[in-house]
Amino acid sequence: MLSDWTLWxxxxxxxxxxxxxxxxxxAYLTWYERxxxxxxxxxxxxxxxxxxxxxxxxxxxxxxxxxxxxxxxxADKILFFWAPVITMVPSIIIAAxxxxxxxxxxxxxxxxxxxxxxxxxVLYVMSIASIAVYGIVLAGWSSNNKYAMLGxxxxxxxxxxxxxxxxxxxxxxxLLGNSMNLHEIVEKQRDIWFALVQPVGAFIFLIVTxxxxxxxxxxxxxxxxxxxxxxxxxxxxxxxxxxxxAEYQKMIVICMIAATLFFGGYREFWFLKDTFFSVDRNWWLxxxxxxxxxxxxxxxxxxxxxxxxxxxxxxxxxxxxxxxLPLSLAIVFITAAGILLAQELNNPMLIWTIPxxxxxxxxFTVVMIYRELRRKAYERA
Amino acid sequence: MSVLDPVIExxxxxxxxxxxxxxxxxxxQYPEQKREVRPRFRGRHVLKRYENGLEKCIGCSLCxxxxxxxxxxxxxxxxxxxxxxxxxxxxxxxYEINMIRCIYCGYCEDACPTEAIVLGDNYELSFFxxxxxxxxxxxxxxxxxxxxxxxxxxxxxxxxxxxxxxxxKDPQD
Numbered sequence: 001m002l003s004d005w006t007l008w009x010x011x012x013x014x015x016x017x018x019x020x021x022x023x024x025x026x027a028y029l030t031w032y033e034r035x036x037x038x039x040x041x042x043x044x045x046x047x048x049x050x051x052x053x054x055x056x057x058x059x060x061x062x063x064x065x066x067x068x069x070x071x072x073x074x075a076d077k078i079l080f081f082w083a084p085v086i087t088m089v090p091s092i093i094i095a096a097x098x099x100x101x102x103x104x105x106x107x108x109x110x111x112x113x114x115x116x117x118x119x120x121x122v123l124y125v126m127s128i129a130s131i132a133v134y135g136i137v138l139a140g141w142s143s144n145n146k147y148a149m150l151g152x153x154x155x156x157x158x159x160x161x162x163x164x165x166x167x168x169x170x171x172x173x174x175l176l177g178n179s180m181n182l183h184e185i186v187e188k189q190r191d192i193w194f195a196l197v198q199p200v201g202a203f204i205f206l207i208v209t210x211x212x213x214x215x216x217x218x219x220x221x222x223x224x225x226x227x228x229x230x231x232x233x234x235x236x237x238x239x240x241x242x243x244x245x246a247e248y249q250k251m252i253v254i255c256m257i258a259a260t261l262f263f264g265g266y267r268e269f270w271f272l273k274d275t276f277f278s279v280d281r282n283w284w285l286x287x288x289x290x291x292x293x294x295x296x297x298x299x300x301x302x303x304x305x306x307x308x309x310x311x312x313x314x315x316x317x318x319x320x321x322x323x324x325l326p327l328s329l330a331i332v333f334i335t336a337a338g339i340l341l342a343q344e345l346n347n348p349m350l351i352w353t354i355p356x357x358x359x360x361x362x363x364f365t366v367v368m369i370y371r372e373l374r375r376k377a378y379e380r381a
Numbered sequence: 382m383s384v385l386d387p388v389i390e391x392x393x394x395x396x397x398x399x400x401x402x403x404x405x406x407x408x409x410q411y412p413e414q415k416r417e418v419r420p421r422f423r424g425r426h427v428l429k430r431y432e433n434g435l436e437k438c439i440g441c442s443l444c445x446x447x448x449x450x451x452x453x454x455x456x457x458x459x460x461x462x463x464x465x466x467x468x469x470x471x472x473x474x475x476y477e478i479n480m481i482r483c484i485y486c487g488y489c490e491d492a493c494p495t496e497a498i499v500l501g502d503n504y505e506l507s508f509f510x511x512x513x514x515x516x517x518x519x520x521x522x523x524x525x526x527x528x529x530x531x532x533x534x535x536x537x538x539x540x541x542x543x544x545x546x547x548x549x550k551d552p553q554d
Contacts (some may be wrong), residue, residue: 038406039401039402040402042407043404043408044406303399304395306398307394307398308394366384366385366388367386370387
């Protein structure tokens, strides 16, 4: 089977398309973010290079390529060189399992619209997501700069802490989808998105993704005001560009994953199931829906960055370990119990106990946080 | 203060930023769109003329003396009725301001006995080399509406004498 050259060709084409899509996606995400932030701050943003500033990313790229690359005298040269690569590669290959559409018939062969339709897709995503932290911590260490070091340490601690809740978010989707294959998880959302069955789970997932990609309000590793720039302080030119790319590609990819797990992936709104807008009728709508969902989720990330201040590092850790982790454990338990209940009593409507109980638990958490904050304020006074 | 207040405050913050998106941007698209300068703005100097086209500058060099940055250089020459530049006895044959040295303090304006030098509203002063930062008299001099008003003018003898430079009034602002 593997000797079949058309299969190789198919993989090659899909890989090239995916990488090109991610790289252009990165370039235009920077443009999108700058424009959206500018509008929120009642500015216009980059609008000079090309129509509506659409050539701005190209101008930036040219600038970065021609910039001088400095290597600190006492840096670990080998790791300093490889760290951007180690950061960059996972951010691309993680997208390999994300489905962009259903399996389609093209040129007389069945083609699934993902790089690799593997049956442990979720596991793959989790493992690759954890590799990304190596690049960051190595970059911080090899620069031989205390700020970079601190940024790298903060980043690794933060990512490891939030990865637990992220993993539990994945578990919720696995339970609801009854599969680890991302294609099947998406197809399970034909009738209803998982974000509606498990709103608290989806909400936690979205919070944790912000921390995973080091975005505001969890952008401590890159806090300009305290760490100059965090782990990439000493990087310039193309090496810096690689970190920048990795960061924005991770944003895109994590939004794709969030869309896949909780917002129906490439599928349409559940109420458009049997209409013209269904992916079953027109497979090419799949990538478009995916793109639209990613753009909306990215807007939320930008919007939050424009609104909320960065939270303090110890509070970030406390929030991750003392709030999100127990809450997501409870959410996993509730989800599993709800599914079991619906199965044992043979009543699919009982699945709706999940959102009800989850929201109650979420509110309980808010109450507990509130009481804790009040107690602390009382002790201070 | 209720339990949900912190959450409501967070969401209210989001609402505020979203509302700002609907507002008109305050950006001025500079090269195409320029803002009016304030009335007392101090930009590039202008050498003024009288209504008949004669230059107000009489080449007294008081501006050069007042200039704290030593940016102004004036050289004076005698007027004749054949070649009359200014109503006074003398006129500035050379008048140069080095815009790199100038600090736009406006002392030259204050020192001038004939209100000949005035700081205008042009702030677009950038140069590719030092030499082009030196503004000569013909660059600073006000333009005239009619070519026959250009200096030097040929005038009837006896029209201009020692007292023909008008008295200066009190400054307007």
